[in-house]
Amino acid sequence: MYKFTASITKELRLLLRDKVGLMIMFAMPVLLVLLITSIQISAFELVNNSKVKVLLCNKDKGKGSQEFLSYLNEVGRFDLINVDMTEDDRHVGDYMNDHDAFVALYIPEGFSDQITKKAEFTAGKALVEFGINESPDTLKMVKVDSLTIYFHPVLQQSLRRSIQGALKSVIQLVENKSMLDALYFSINGKPMPATFEKELFANQIGIEEKTTSHNGSRTIPNAAQHNVPAWTIFAMFFMVISLGGNVVKEKLSGSFVRLKIMPTNFIIGLLSKQLLYLMVAMSQVVVIFSMGVWLFPHIGLPALNIPHDWLALIVVSFICGLSAISYALCIGVYSKTQEQANGFGAISVVILATIGGILVPSFAMPKAFQFYMNLSPLHWCLEAYYGLFLEGGKLADIMNSVVPLLGSIVVLQLIAIIGLKKKNLI
Amino acid sequence: MSNLALSVNNLSFRYPGQAKDCVHDLSFEIFVGERFGLFGPNGAGKTTLMSLMVGLQKVKQGHIQVLDKDIRKDSAAIKHFIGYVPQDFAFYPELSPVENLDFFGAWSGLNKRTVKDRTTYLLEVLGLSDVAHKPVKQFSGGMKRRVNLAIGVIHEPQILFLDEPTVGVDVQTRHAIIDYLKVLNAQGTTLVYTSHHLKEAEDLCERIALIDRGEMVAYDYLNQLLERHGSKDGLEELFLKLTGSAYRD
Incomplete structure (x- = not known):
């Protein structure tokens, strides 16, 4: 147990000293959610209300x-x-x-x-x-x-x-x-x-607007319902800068080599690293969702309505976090330098976010891209969250998004472990 | 149990894609409590041999036994008895010496209490107590070398492998490190050591193996080798006599 707690403590110390990584994981998404939601609301107002x-x-x-x-x-x-x-x-x-x-x-x-x-x-x-x-x-x-x-x-x-x-x-x-x-x-x-x-003209047939949902709720989804989950996923995947860089640093600093000859299984190192970053991902969820629920109404933005199925929300958040961690781990394992991990990691997350429907709604994408969309883990994360936030679904209703997401996690973890083995690091 | 700390028999190793063996048909023995030096020019195969002996590379041809245990079969058990101080720094520069030792001590299988005691002792012995809580990245090369050494010995290994432990340090640090290694050896730790500082090696090692291009060139007690080859000026003269003076890299 001491090995595990010492590993978690080491990861926490490294994380707390990575000021840029922390900024990217917390300050950037908070700003993004605020800005994008505000801009979307004002665009919506321009088109529909003003x-x-x-x-x-x-x-x-x-x-x-x-x-x-x-x-x-x-x-x-x-x-x-x-x-x-x-x-x-x-x-x-x-x-x-x-x-x-x-x-x-x-x-x-x-x-x-x-x-x-x-x-x-x-x-x-x-x-x-x-x-x-x-x-x-x-x-x-x-x-x-x-x-x-x-x-x-x-x-x-x-x-x-x-x-x-x-x-x-x-x-x-x-x-x-x-x-x-x-x-x-x-x-x-x-x-x-x-x-x-x-x-004659007074008795015109009206149009009643209704939004489909699993739980019978007729609340019309607002910009917060769309943006907050989407940018939370984006924030989670941007941990590639911190976690990917962390793995590269460990490789370059020779720590992996030293750990390899120590009488401790590498699984403990990988688990402790992932557990800490899973806590980071959960903190991101709590910070960004709380902002949507409590801060948004005070600054003239629509409040985020948390789905009724809390358990499903927690499970989906965990799975999304694990998916982001697995991706960051892969980038870290296969990058030769920290610059490579940062550059490739950041750009690839933006690309995956784009084809995954975070930046542009998936239905608005060309047909050719809709196939590639399925390759982006961010797409499945978004679908799972939207199933809860927009459609009022339960865990059973979003299984068609959760299963591919779990599959991608297993694949990414295997790719990372194979990479570590191939590089003779574990 | 024999008095052998390590025995290497007919060991050969070739990196994937290479045409020639990096280590070719090497056989030698190191006794318990010995100070053994492994020397050779750049590219001779010293670091590869060290990697094979500590288990960083897998042995595919030949045999290595560490304290009578086969490295291929009992690598997990062997890890408890050996320590390794690599040539490159291998620690977390963002962490302090205390934080590094806390982590690596735990991974070496020590309990929290022992890690704390050993950390205090090692920082004192290696002159790092004043900077115990400062990030290692702020340290000089010599201080980093001492941190690198402290991590390698925190669990009091029975055999300590040192790959150029004094490279790039000043005279004071070099002496401090060598003196500490002698203390460790006096306490029973077997030392397996490589270096390009041949004067330092003469001072520290009792027996040596000289390898070149992956093959054994000489292997015996140092004084007997010097006498046999008529090298009155010491190990450096013997080294040049046996490996030549041409560039190797």
Whole structure:
């Protein structure tokens, strides 16, 4: 037992003197979680919650454009600012910069008139099709001039599409209303009563948003639920700098050689090293998760909701930590210098994080990469955590992620031991 | 039990991928309580032979017996009786001498109490008490050599293998180390020693083996060898006479 405690003490002393390693394992992930979550929240706010400034030049003075703008205001996503410009104005970009806007909308002259005429044509055509009217020679299709939207080049494609979608819905609404007006007028010979019109448009079918989950919880996952587990895994794997470097140092310092001729099994050395770093990984989990639970709400970020299945969370955290340790051990064993371990270790973790879905969601990756994704232990760690944090699963629900993860741990440990044997270090 | 600390019989060793044996058909014996010197020019195979004797390399051809135990069959038991002071520093530079000895003492199979007592004694004897709690990386070369030696002897081994234990140290440290080795030997420890300091070796060793290109060139009591080869100026003259003066590396 003394051999084991002496080994753990030695590892702890070495770790506490590795200030850079400690910074990388604790300070860096804390900063990353804070920054990435904040950035994602503000991006989310920009796309979904904040009003988009739209420069508006309305050359049409009719009812159609007024209704269009009224509905546009009702959507609640746009902050309309009136400006005067021509359709082919080359200075739209300057106007946008002046008003700090990314979108401009130009409504051409005669827009309302054209909408009315189009509605009359459609209504007339419908009455003919229904057999109520005969086909009059005067029924002529009217082409409605397009609205012009100017987008600032920095605006993301997804946001452009979202804005266009909203504008199209509003135009559709105006067109439908005009057509109904025209139909009513054609049939009844008088304008549609305002109360009837209100009834027609008030009773729209809504969309209820629900998130699937294993435990029946309907909580919509926030940015903290996505980011905190992801960056915790990243932090765990970044122990490659400290643990990988530690192994290289032991090789280079000749300590391994001395240990080899001592009457103690190398397993004790490997176990004590791994046990200490497993404690480090658990500390990382506690620090980063605690930050998500208690600090985030105080700085305007959504709080991290800890999964109900605590035992599963602890088991998954242990397995993720062990996976990170096994990977770091491998890097340390096969690196010839500390620079090699640090450089290759750090870059490989970033690559594995990228293909594993930590930096970019796995569903957003090209098909070709989705195969390689399975080779990244970080992917299986992330899947296991997401199964608990996002889907409210239990340990049994995430076995399809835990089993490959355990497999990768066994493989990595074997590779490390084979490397040590080959290098005649154990 | 015989009075042999170590016996080497028809030992040959070749590193993977090499065309020639690094150690070829070596046979010699070291008696219990002896101060035995192993010498040879650079590349002669001394360090490889030392690695084979302490069990760092596996014996594939020939035999080595340590205190009557076969190194291939009883390597686990042999590890309790031997100590090794490698040529390169082999410790944790970030740790202090006390912390290093605490760890290596435990791995040598000692209990906590013994480790503490031996640490105090060794630091005192080797003049490291004042720096007992400072990180070894801050030490001079001589101090590091003494830490390297202390780790090798913390468990009071019956046979101590020393691969150039005084390389790169000043005269004072060299004398201190040699004096301590003599004390250890007087207490019964068998010393197996290599060095390029032939004057120092003359002072320390009773019997020597001179090897060159992996083969035995001379093996006997030092005074008898000097007499046989008419080397009045000592081991250095004998060394050059038997191994030549051409560069070896």
